[in-house]
Amino acid sequence: MIKVENLSYIYQPGTSQEKVALKNINLEIPSPSFFCIVGANGSGKSTFARLLNGLYTPTSGDVIVDGMNTKDEKRIWEIRKNVGLVFQNPDNQIIGMTVEEDIAFGCENLGLPPEEIEERINFALKAVGMEEYRKYPPYLLSGGQKQRVAIAGILAMMPKYIVLDEPTTMLDPKGRKEIINIIRRLYEEEKKTIILITHHMEEVIWAEKIVVFFNGEIVDLGTPREIFSKDEKLNEWGLNLPITTRISKCLLERGFNIPHPILTPEELSLWL
């Protein structure tokens, strides 16, 4: 479980550029679970992601990962091992000369023996469907393939929690779908705890819980169906409905006897 208690974060405190990014956040993320974090630009999502694995230290309040406080310097290595962070741009994360070298990097830092690193590379490449690219230099890969390698690098370290900060932003619709399918599999089959930050509402319909950030605060927490039933509130928070939900809403407004919100195209086609 990750427990976030009265968490606030201020950039450059005490200077003229002081910026309060997060205000009094409280949240419990059980394990395993699939949480999505949504919110308009500048609402504090990336700052929150960096606080979850101790990359940033709270200005006040606490982030506690399986009983370990990110403020405790003696536990920070253990916390980072357990909370993997995947960034928006894989180029910022990939450093190896080949795919396998890149995936091995984190494991080598953990001081694992070569046989175990080999096993973990095999597992991670398989999990992201990149076995055939093992010897490739990363610069020859597409954006979607690079993002898969970045995820594999985190996976090989076997973290219990995986925080993904807008991992599909740079990808085309096909690449986005592939990454989301990998993320769903990590939750459903590998029982990882997923914390996915995204601007794409189509990606969050699979989450167990959606957390809505607005102006550095959590303004709502609920299942996709609960969150997407609040059309007007979402508008206020600068968020859209998924396309399928927009269609079901239009049909409802035109007098069709249809439940709202509908989340998936399959559900919508059944009703139609």
Ligand SMILES: Nc1ncnc2c1ncn2[C@@H]1O[C@H](COP(=O)(O)OP(=O)(O)OP(=O)(O)O)[C@@H](O)[C@H]1O
């Ligand atoms: N290094 C920094 N120094 C000062 N202010 C910062 C810094 N990084 C972020 N901020 C500010 O903190 C607030 C929260 O930023 P953050 O990047 O966490 O938002 P976000 O929800 O991830 O936004 P986006 O959706 O655009 O990625 C914003 O107002 C931003 O301008």
